Structure formats: structure tokens, C-alpha cells
Amino acid sequence: MFLLKTYEFYKGYSEIQIEGYFVERFVNLCSLRGIKIWDIDKKTEGIINLKIYEKDLGRVDELLKITKSQMRIIKKVGIPNITNLYKKRKLFIIISLICCAVIYFLSLHIWDVEVVGNEKIPTEEIEKILDEEGVQVGRKKESIDFEKIKSNIYVKRQDVLWIGVKIKGVKVTVEILERKNADEDVLENFPTNIVADRDGVIQKISVRSGQKCVEVGDVVCKGDVLVSGVVDSEHSDPIMVNSNADIKIKTWYTTKKAVPYQKTILSKSGLVDKKCKIKLGNYTINLANNSTKFEKYDTINSVKKLVLFGKIETPISLDVSTYEELITSDVLYTPEQAETIAKKEVYDLVMKNIPDGAEVLNYDYNVFSENDEVIVRITAECLENIGVEEKISF
Amino acid sequence: MKKDVKAKFQEALELPAELLTNSYRMTLIDNTNVLIENYKAIIEYEAYVIRLSCGLTIFGDNLNVLEISADEIIIGGKIKNIEFEN
Numbered sequence: 001m002f003l004l005k006t007y008e009f010y011k012g013y014s015e016i017q018i019e020g021y022f023v024e025r026f027v028n029l030c031s032l033r034g035i036k037i038w039d040i041d042k043k044t045e046g047i048i049n050l051k052i053y054e055k056d057l058g059r060v061d062e063l064l065k066i067t068k069s070q071m072r073i074i075k076k077v078g079i080p081n082i083t084n085l086y087k088k089r090k091l092f093i094i095i096s097l098i099c100c101a102v103i104y105f106l107s108l109h110i111w112d113v114e115v116v117g118n119e120k121i122p123t124e125e126i127e128k129i130l131d132e133e134g135v136q137v138g139r140k141k142e143s144i145d146f147e148k149i150k151s152n153i154y155v156k157r158q159d160v161l162w163i164g165v166k167i168k169g170v171k172v173t174v175e176i177l178e179r180k181n182a183d184e185d186v187l188e189n190f191p192t193n194i195v196a197d198r199d200g201v202i203q204k205i206s207v208r209s210g211q212k213c214v215e216v217g218d219v220v221c222k223g224d225v226l227v228s229g230v231v232d233s234e235h236s237d238p239i240m241v242n243s244n245a246d247i248k249i250k251t252w253y254t255t256k257k258a259v260p261y262q263k264t265i266l267s268k269s270g271l272v273d274k275k276c277k278i279k280l281g282n283y284t285i286n287l288a289n290n291s292t293k294f295e296k297y298d299t300i301n302s303v304k305k306l307v308l309f310g311k312i313e314t315p316i317s318l319d320v321s322t323y324e325e326l327i328t329s330d331v332l333y334t335p336e337q338a339e340t341i342a343k344k345e346v347y348d349l350v351m352k353n354i355p356d357g358a359e360v361l362n363y364d365y366n367v368f369s370e371n372d373e374v375i376v377r378i379t380a381e382c383l384e385n386i387g388v389e390e391k392i393s394f
Numbered sequence: 395m396k397k398d399v400k401a402k403f404q405e406a407l408e409l410p411a412e413l414l415t416n417s418y419r420m421t422l423i424d425n426t427n428v429l430i431e432n433y434k435a436i437i438e439y440e441a442y443v444i445r446l447s448c449g450l451t452i453f454g455d456n457l458n459v460l461e462i463s464a465d466e467i468i469i470g471g472k473i474k475n476i477e478f479e480n
Contacts, residue, residue, distance in 0.1 A: 028435040031462045040459035042441045050459075 012054040012078025020069020023048045029063045054080050109332065110139050111170040111309045118176045121159060129153055135172060137312070170309065191240035194227040194387040197221045200249035203383060210243030220249065222387075229392050238394065249386045253359070255350045256377040258370075259342040261333050266296070268324045273297075273323040281315040294325040335374060339367055342376040350378050358384035418448045425473040427460075428452065433467045444469055449479040 005338065018026055023046060030037050030052075032158065040050040054076075064071055084092055115123045130136075135151040148166045153163055164175035194210065202218045210227040214220060227243040273294065276287040296324055300322040306314045343365055354360065363380035404414045411417060421429040430450065438445035439459070445451045446467070457471035 024436045024439045027439065027459065027462060029469075031435075031464050034464060036463065038459075040439075040462065042439055042458065045440075048439070280421045 004189075008051075008053075009078050012076075012080035013050050013051050013277075014054060014057060014073050014081075015049060015075040015077070016057075016060075017043075017047060017049050017072045017074055018064075018069050019047050019072070020064075020067055021046060022067045023069065023163045025065055026067045026069055029066065030060075033059070033063075035063075054078065107170055108140055108142070109170065110135065110141055110144075110167075110172050111137055111173065113137065114171065114173045116173060116175050118178060120178055121157070121176070126153075126174065129156060130174065133239065141167060190242065191229040192243050192389040193229050193306055193392055194221055194223050194243045194245055194247070195390045196226055196249075196386055197388045198222055198249075198251065198386060200251040200386065202226075202247065203250045204248040204325045205245065206247075207243075207245040209241050210245060212245075226387055227233045243389065245387065247387045248383055249387065250361075251384060252379055252383050253350050253353050253382065254377060254379045255346055255353065257342050257346040257349060258373045258375045259333070259338045259345070260373040261338055262372070263331050263333065263336070265329050265331055267329065268298075269325045270329045271325040273325075275321045275323070277321075279315075279317045279319055292323040292352070294323055294338055296326040296328065298324045298326060300324070335369065338374045339376065342367075342374055343378075346376045346378045350380050354380065354382055355384065358382040418450065420450070420476075422473075425454075426470060428469045428473060428476075430467050430469070432465055436467075441444070451477040453477070 015353050019028065023042075027037070027040060027048070027050075034058045035052065035054050037050045040048055042048050060071060113127065113130060115126045115130075118126060130149070133152055134144055135149065150165065153160060159179050160176055161179040162177040166173040166175065199221050200219075202214050202216050202220060205212060205214065205216060205226070207227055210229055211231045213225050213228050220226065221312060226247055227245045229241050229243045231239045231241055233239055254298050271294070273292045275289075275292070277286045278287065302322070304318045304320070306316045306318075308314060346365070347363075350363070361381045361383055363378055366377040366379075368375045368377075403409075404411065416432070416467040418433060419431040423429075428447065429439075430448070432448065433450070436444065436459075437447050441457055442455065443451065443453050444459075445459050449469045452469060452473060453475035454471050454473040457469055460468040460470045462468075
């Protein structure tokens with residue numbers, strides 16, 4: 001059914017209305033003469049609606065004369081009708097054809113080069129090499145021999161292990177797999193010590209390989225050797241091993257913060273003023289008066305550049321300045337209020353200092369009051385992993 | 395005499411009955427669609443009745459001719475009654 005509908009649409013048909021006394025005769029004549037009609041619908045006495053192919057419309061006139069009826073075209077459907085509609089609008093067709101041609105022409109060229117997968121090699125360097133080899137924005141896709149470029153890059157850069165080139169539309173994606181640095185891989189094969197990287201008290205130490213140098217409860221400072229890679233043996237000379245251990249230490253972090261009882265606060269009133277200007281290179285067009293009526297305000301500037309194809313930057317940009325009005329107000333805190341504020345601020349501060357992976361065991365506050373401010377000091381006790389591997393130097 | 399020859403010929407070769415004789419063939423799908431082959435012509439066409447010159451009268455609601463050609467007609471709508479003449 002769908003195929004039939006598509007065929008009908010392709011051939012083009014009209015929905016027509018026949019009015020007369022002998023509409024049945026009209027239908028019979030149509031079928032006898034091989035004029036295909038379908039979807040015949042009787043509306044009222046003497047009026048029928050039917051569908052007929054565009055090419056058969058001319059043959060109907062004769063039948064209309066015979067049956068003394070009249071025809072009215074209700075709707076024209078199909079591709080021939082659409083093309084007829086645009087036959088008069090020559091310029092429109094020409095321009096749309098030109099557009100298609102331009103889009104086709106542009107799609108033959110590269111408009112974006114993307115480098116992915118590189119971690120250590122800077123993207124600029126790879127882009128520079130690609131540029132030298134001819135992978136440039138605007139070059140024709142067909143004229144580039146990627147196999148040759150790949151082998152050239154392999155020769156030029158020893159640290160590139162593999163290159164993959166994907167062309168998707170007008171975008172070239174160069175995928176790079178780096179050769180891993182040789183030193184990193186073999187660190188495990190060297191004898192190493194484990195050294196403290198911060199101060200604290202040893203809480204737990206379990207050594208898988210190496211000689212333990214500290215005990216639980218010892219105070220260690222940054223740089224102290226915790227586990228030695230030189231293992232003494234009763235029967236032979238000392239053995240050099242790669243140390244491996246889990247060490248946990250307790251650390252303390254303290255911060256203090258003073259909050260005065262009287263404070264001037266800047267707060268947003270909620271009033272916002274937006275000013276736009278368009279920049280064409282060095283030339284600026286102000287769309288509105290550029291000053292604001294606020295006395296105190298925050299300014300947020302945002303620049304939107306017109307970027308074509310996600311890559312090509314044009315000198316046209318839209319600058320939007322948003323002014324947010326600020327109001328000053330004096331606040332007088334009670335000692336309790338000041339203390340809670342200080343506690344919250346000091347807690348946030350200390351949490352920023354504690355490194356990731358550390359477990360906070362507990363924390364306590366010390367509160368001092370001075371004549372016009374309250375000082376809160378926080379001490380946080382943490383449990384954290386410690387120890388970095390260090391090559392033993394001879 | 396001529397009819398007899400046709401009938402005998404049809405019997406001898408086991409051909410379908412509607413091929414040589416002047417009879418019609420009707421295919422009904424539920425009460426919504428009916429295909430009539432060899433219908434000859436439409437005598438009367440209203441939304442509630444379609445009378446065909448082969449001797450069939452179809453009664454129903456909202457009857458419409460979905461497709462028509464020189465020897466086939468497909469009628470759609472809600473068919474209520476089919477009447478045979480002669």
C-alpha cells in the first residue's frame with residue numbers, strides 16, 4: 001500500500017469533484033476507456049470526489065461533455081505538480097542549485113583537523129607536522145595520501161607508536177598512540193626505598209618487601225626513609241629489593257579564622273543590567289548606552305565569537321556586559337552567631353587543605369574571644385596513606 | 395447451444411468457471427472490503443447502495459469505490475447486505 005502511494009505521488013495526481021446527473025456513467029466510461037480512477041466518494045446526490053492521474057486529466061474533458069457534468073479540481077498532489085509550481089520561479093531554482101553545488105564543492109575539502117590520543121606530545125607539534133605534510137584546512141580530501149603521511153610521521157617522530165586517520169565528512173581525526181617512556185616501565189625492576197612525603201605519626205605499617213625502618217608510634221618527617229630496599233641477610237651480602245608497603249600515618253591540620261562582630265556585607269540586590277555590543281575586528285558597535293546607573297556593581301563580561309564549522313574563527317563577536325547591582329549593609333553579630341559563622345568558615349578552610357584519600361578521624365574547635373572579634377581554631381586529625389618510591393642511588 | 399459448448403470446454407479443461415462464462419467473482423474481506431471481478435458497469439451509486447449491472451446490489455454505510463478498472467471494482471465501507479438478482 002505504501003509503495004502504491006509512493007508511486008501515485010511520483011506520478012502526480014489530482015483530487016477532482018464531478019458534478020452532474022450521470023456521475024455513475026462517468027465512472028463507467030472512465031473504467032471502460034482505461035482511465036484509472038480511485039478513492040471514489042459520493043458526497044451528496046450528483047456529486048462525487050475522485051482521484052485521477054495528472055496525465056489523464058486531459059482525457060476527462062470528452063467524458064464530461066458526454067455525461068454533461070462539470071469538473072472542479074480540489075487538490076493537486078505529487079512531484080509533477082511541485083515542479084510545475086516552481087517553474088516560474090527560475091531564480092529560486094538557480095540559487096538553490098548553486099547552493100547545492102557550493103555545499104558539494106565545500107564538502108570535498110577538509111575543514112577541521114583534530115588530534116586525539118596524545119598525552120605527552122603537544123597537539124601543536126603534531127598539527128605542525130601535519131601542516132607540513134599537507135593536511136591543511138581547505139585542502140582537497142582526495143589530494144592527500146594519508147598512507148604516505150603516516151609513514152613520514154613514523155620516521156620523524158620516534159615517540160609515536162601508531163597513527164590512525166579517520167575522515168568523517170569534512171573533519172579529519174588523527175588518532176595517536178604514544179610510545180610509553182622506557183624509564184617509567186622499569187622503575188619496578190630497580191631497588192627502591194619508600195620515603196615519607198609529609199610529617200606525621202606512624203599508625204600502621206605492613207611491609208610486603210623491603211626492610212622496615214620505623215615502628216608504629218614513631219614520628220616521621222618529610223624525607224625520612226620508612227622502608228629500605230637494602231635487606232640485610234645473615235647468610236649473605238645485603239640484597240637489594242624493590243620495596244612495597246602499605247603505611248598509614250596520623251596527621252593534624254590546623255587553621256584559624258577571625259570573625260569580627262560588626263561586618264559590612266556586599267550583597268546582590270537582584271537588579272541586573274545587560275549591555276550588548278558587536279565587534280567587527282577593531283570596530284565596535286554599541287547597541288545601547290554603555291554606562292550603568294548602579295553605584296556599586298559586579299561586571300560580568302562574556303564574548304561570543306562567531307565560529308564557522310566549529311573551527312574557523314571570524315573577527316565578528318558579540319560582547320555582553322552584565323552589571324549586577326550590589327548593596328552594602330552593616331551587620332552586627334551576637335557572639336554566638338559570630339562563633340557559628342567562624343566555625344563553618346574554618347571547617348571549609350581546613351577541608352580544602354586535607355588531601356584526597358585522607359580519612360578525617362575527628363576535629364575540635366578552640367574558641368577565643370577578643371574585644372571586637374571571635375577567633376576559632378580547628379584541629380582535624382586525619383588518617384592517610386603515605387610513602388613515595390625513590391630509587392636507591394649508589 | 396453456444397453456451398453448452400463453452401461449459402463443456404470449461405469442464406473438460408477444468409478451468410475456473412468465471413473465465414469463459416459471463417459470471418462474476420466476488421471476494422469479501424470482513425464486511426469492510428469487497429472485490430468484484432467482471433462487474434461490467436455501475437448502474438447506481440449512492441453512499442448507501444451500489445448497484446452493479448452484473449446483478450449484484452451492495453447495501454451499506456459510507457460506501458465508496460476504492461479502485462475501479464475495466465473488469466475489477468473494489469468497494470470499501472461498512473457492508474450490511476448483498477442482494478443477488480435473477
